[in-house]
Amino acid sequence: MSDTSEIVDRLAALSDDELVAVLLVATAGRPTLSAVHAALSTSAGADDAVVDGNVSPDTVAPSEHESPSGLGASQQVGGISAVPAVPVPPAGIPMPAELGGYSPGGVPTFESVRDKVEQRFGTAQGMGELDRQTPAGRSADEQWEAREKAARERLDQIRKSLRGNDTETTEP
Structure with missing residues (x-):
């Protein structure tokens, strides 16, 4: 050819x-x-859309009041379902390994744990910043600074008193 x-x-x-x-x-x-x-x-x-006007259906639709015999509660002959109860993925299609941050075995993934920790850290940091913006938070910061200043002054006094004692003992 x-x-x-x-x-x-x-x-x-x-x-x-x-x-x-x-x-x-x-x-x-x-x-x-x-x-x-x-x-x-x-x-x-x-x-494909061309329809011949002489076509008639092969089957007759049952009336609404007729009850087909032999059907169980599931409306299937013999009550046995042809569809499996658990969906089976088709062969060749990869399934996602992680759904909602968990492995197929139900174990949280590293990424989901890291995201949760980062979110909680960010929330705690933001709440701390918001607390410092309130009047109560500002007064707590002012009290902390006042205590720090008093502690530094007291430490300086102690150091001066120790230096004064050292010079007196070495002179005689």
């Missing part, structure tokens, strides 16, 4: 629907042909 004319002849022999299907496959994933692919997709979708 290396000859181009042979390919063209085979494509010309296809019906419109078959040609559109072949061209959709051929243009898929090609960025330069994305406009052609989009146009083909639109035309393929338009053909």
